[in-house]
Amino acid sequence: MSSNPSIGHYLLTRLYESGVHHIFGVPGDYILRFYQQLSESPVQHIGTTREDTAAFATDAYARCRGLGAMAVTYGVGALNVVNAVAGAHAESSPIVVISGAPGIKERREHPLLHHRFGPFRLQREIFERITCAVAVLDDPYTAFRQIDRVLAAAREHCKPVYIELPRDRVDTEGYPIPSESLPAPASDAASLNEAVEEALQLLDEAASPVLVAGVELHRRGLQDQLLSLVDKTHLPVAATLTGKSVLGERHPCYLGIYEGAMGSPLARDRVEQADFLLMLGVTLNDVDLGIFTARLDANRIIRASQDEVIIHHHRYPQVLLRDFVSMLNERMTPRPQTGPAVAAKPAAFDFPVKGQPMKIIRLIARLNRFLTPDMVVVSDVGDCLFSAIDLRVHENSEFLASAYYTSMGFAVPAALGAQIARPTRRTLVLVGDGAFQMTGTELSTIAHLGLNPIVIVFNNKGYSTERYILDGPFNDIPAWQFERLGELFGPLTGYAASTEDEFEDCLNQALAQRSSPSLINVHLSPDDPSAAMRGLAEHLGKRV
């Protein structure tokens, strides 16, 4: 009887079995006991400088591995991750937030314990609003089942979950549960069949159909299914921005990012002129619709979301994306190959032009040639994200961003998560100066662990996306000599570049430095927008 595992041990075991081999976070007294268990388990702790950066790292880890976890203390720790967890919810990333809490025994007389901000239930109530499942592990008789339930929910919904672990329950023996597993979600067979039949017929009749691939394919791990479908049918494919890299972007059928007036002109022409669109895993948010500059006609769309297929104006509920894609894959017949969607690479590329000031479009063009199949691009938000629309990563799932929730400060900590999750890949980080000032010092952890991302700071002296919306002195920020960050901690090699030849030189040196991070502070003009921002401005007929 005394051989049952403790609640903390069970949680660690179930996480490890689910592929979570690292837990991010900052310790604090209400979670210390769990940290001790963690340090004795096969799961490795990755300490960060702050809790919110731990959450961004966990988010990226979850996107790469299917599940991620973090552990923080009560109040001051957990409440510091509310934004990042809400972002994971908005972006459909399954992270497990483990928060310590005052012990059940020490709560009895409702004492004013430090880190408390009101009734003990409030923290759970806050997390109920940004996660898909919560569990407070106060009862050893239900704790194991609760753990199983929330982990299953994270996987099923691809959303964050919250586990609150009172500190006097960590070492408490749990109660073994029957091994009967929780029911898995499934499609309704008749709906699925009818939806596929109708889709096949419409696509068969279409003269110029285009496939638009979205973020849910990423989140449900359907990249290979998509590739197989594309290779078999030769359908031209555009991706949404949040779906970017769901297909390797150098695939011959790939058109680029469709994002209304902000995306690739080729993708826009083909998508908006197609007589039928097959939209798989696409979410119709304002970013992917190019701030509503997209011109899409519901009468010529089949759209499969996570659990529903919509054709024209009718809906097939309870049809799972994975089943729909899988059945399409089985039953779609090849279409005639229409030739490569991507224009042949321009033969000549005259980079660098000595002494020429760096421009954002040339920067991206250079990085496009720099990318190799072992690189993962992590982008922050703002104009570095918009300019990254034109980057073409080699393999699928090599682009990570908070592209819909658009939380500044995502990229540097996400690079930490990505490199821990995929140790054979190298990360290229794109980040603006404003976003870097928010979380860039998380490079400390990256340097400490000997990871080797290359960080490109798009230094355009302020909040430049906002300048295009409404400018004022509030968009100015103090200048940092980002390239000197290595003076504060290291090993970290910093560079600054104002001209193309300087940048070329820095980039090559950074590439050669394989045992520690590099940072290149690229000086850009505040009035040098990305192609996407220019496109949006032209479309709206005014300064955006």
Next chain:
Amino acid sequence: MSSNPSIGHYLLTRLYESGVHHIFGVPGDYILRFYQQLSESPVQHIGTTREDTAAFATDAYARCRGLGAMAVTYGVGALNVVNAVAGAHAESSPIVVISGAPGIKERREHPLLHHRFGPFRLQREIFERITCAVAVLDDPYTAFRQIDRVLAAAREHCKPVYIELPRDRVDTEGYPIPSESLPAPASDAASLNEAVEEALQLLDEAASPVLVAGVELHRRGLQDQLLSLVDKTHLPVAATLTGKSVLGERHPCYLGIYEGAMGSPLARDRVEQADFLLMLGVTLNDVDLGIFTARLDANRIIRASQDEVIIHHHRYPQVLLRDFVSMLNERMTPRPQTGPAVAAKPAAFDFPVKGQPMKIIRLIARLNRFLTPDMVVVSDVGDCLFSAIDLRVHENSEFLASAYYTSMGFAVPAALGAQIARPTRRTLVLVGDGAFQMTGTELSTIAHLGLNPIVIVFNNKGYSTERYILDGPFNDIPAWQFERLGELFGPLTGYAASTEDEFEDCLNQALAQRSSPSLINVHLSPDDPSAAMRGLAEHLGKRV
């Protein structure tokens, strides 16, 4: 009719009239229109690198000025301040959180707008749990009254409030309201009178009464009332840690900080041996009770909290602290003067001893002599806070900390808020290495504005308070050369000190540098606890 102010303008005007002459925050598209109004108003915008640091700065500003305000964008901005606002709630600091939001018109079809993480109501529901009043200014006919209501609530309860301002309502003309003001809270006259009578009689009969002054006196602005009461009655006074500096700490009646085994030995002896305690504005939280090492007997206590007086085991509800203190002040008679409570300063102080490694107790002793009446001390949490128990600030309200909620990273941004609120004072910041890694780069804003705090980094190589609770590799953090932060941005002069003579030299140079911030990285041994930590360990008879 068209001469009514807009909702945004009315909000700015009411804030300005309430003494809020600065608004902290980071702009974003849903709040940009309000920022434009702000830039055209007499209220000054103070931009920070992150939103949570803006909130800490606002918290400190509110403690100094009675009210503070910040403005952030929806989702990514507002959710980034949840921890700091919960801290302001726990610490009773009246801050106004203004969050932009998607416009009412653009919400109609429930579009997936960026920064959205669920139904639009969720952000309000989260803030309802960490504030005392919320208002969503979606209706121009009620907006002005709503603004008045929440600002009154912030002042009445000394707690944060939340105002959500949809971006298409900023410029909307509001509807003028009757000037009838909201009812102000008041004491029940009979209860007040009876409570004061009973208190006076008990105190009159007491042989060795002691006054314990707490945080609520700070928050209600009753420092002068307290001073007058002490000067009149000669009662010896101890302060709680959260109440620290409610009385200038060099007052002859001042005993020091009472915090059970963790506070001043003199205060502990006098408080625990007193035959009666008059506790004014004291909150019985675990920090102020020295992690429950305090020995207090309800049978010999009169305790006045914000709206209730408790004597022995009976309660007088609806007695406001300010009325109780004021009536005591009127009616208490002088007691015989018992001589100065504070021991005479030791005549000799042999600091610095050349080559002697810095110790935390000697560091505090040196700072005690360094303090001048124009200095405000802002302390972060951890052992720098515990060691600051022994600091004696000159004037009242010259010590700020997150002493109960104990959120790491408070001090540097709070120093920004304090110096903006009280421009004639200079701030001495005490901060640990772990906390500095969380928010220390906010010195960028401080340097940019030409403020001149002196930052002392208590660098004991990790989370040292936690080491005393439960040690493990998770308490280690990467080393930073804090003194070289000025390489990244400036003007900022950095120093490092390992020995007393080095520290002496740095301190004098920092004092002389009056136009920009200074930082001294003080190398301390990880096993060199504050007197408070030693006291706690001795009391608990084990390593704490």
